[in-house]
Amino acid sequence: MLLHYLRLAGEGEDVAFNLSTALCVLHEILKCRALPSLGTEDRDRLIDAIEAAQPEILSLFPRSAERALALRGLEATQGLISHWAETPMERARYSAEIRADMLALSRHLRNAAHNLCLLAEVSARAEFYQRNTLHAYATRGAA
Numbered sequence: 001m002l003l004h005y006l007r008l009a010g011e012g013e014d015v016a017f018n019l020s021t022a023l024c025v026l027h028e029i030l031k032c033r034a035l036p037s038l039g040t041e042d043r044d045r046l047i048d049a050i051e052a053a054q055p056e057i058l059s060l061f062p063r064s065a066e067r068a069l070a071l072r073g074l075e076a077t078q079g080l081i082s083h084w085a086e087t088p089m090e091r092a093r094y095s096a097e098i099r100a101d102m103l104a105l106s107r108h109l110r111n112a113a114h115n116l117c118l119l120a121e122v123s124a125r126a127e128f129y130q131r132n133t134l135h136a137y138a139t140r141g142a143a
Contacts, residue, residue, distance in 0.1 A: 001025050003042075003049055010053030016116040019057055023077065023110035030080060030103070043085035047078050060116055073109025076102040 005022035009015045029035070038046075054074060061067045079102045083091060 002029070003045055006046065006049035006053055009056055010049060012056050015053075015056045016060055016113045016120070019053070019060075020110055020113035020117060023106060023113070026077065026080065027103070027107065027110065030084065035084065037087055038081065038085040040085060043081055046081045050074055050078055050081075057113075060113065066112070069105075070109055070112065073105045073112075076105035077109065080106055 002022055002025045005018045005025065009018040009022065054071075057074065058067050058070055061070045080099075083094065083099065083102070
């Protein structure tokens with residue numbers, strides 16, 4: 001599922017939604033206490049998908065400060081995936097703070113993408129309301 005959503009984002013398909021969903025799936029997976037290590041091939045596929053989606057993802061953020069923060073979120077997400085692929089002994093090398101920072105930056109990116117989805121929903125409802133209101137006025141005027 002995770003790879004599927006990342007690939008859709010990379011193809012330009014509803015980028016904000018697919019990015020937000022992919023990161024939600026990843027964050028839920030990482031909550032598992034007995035998380036088995038991710039295989040290196042799977043790790044590489046996920047990281048490649050993030051790299052391929054990067055231009056589409058960064059295009060969501062028009063201001064340079066937003067893009068820079070999104071890039072940090074993408075790098076943190078790649079770090080989390082790499083961390084997931086390590087053995088428990090290798091994971092122990094990281095301090096809890098480093099993992100928490102990677103998770104926070106990745107979560108920030110997830111939230112930013114989700115916020116774009118919410119704004120798109122509000123805009124779509126406003127357009128629908130406006131069309132229906134104009135249609136109602138036009139229909140009454142013709143009657």
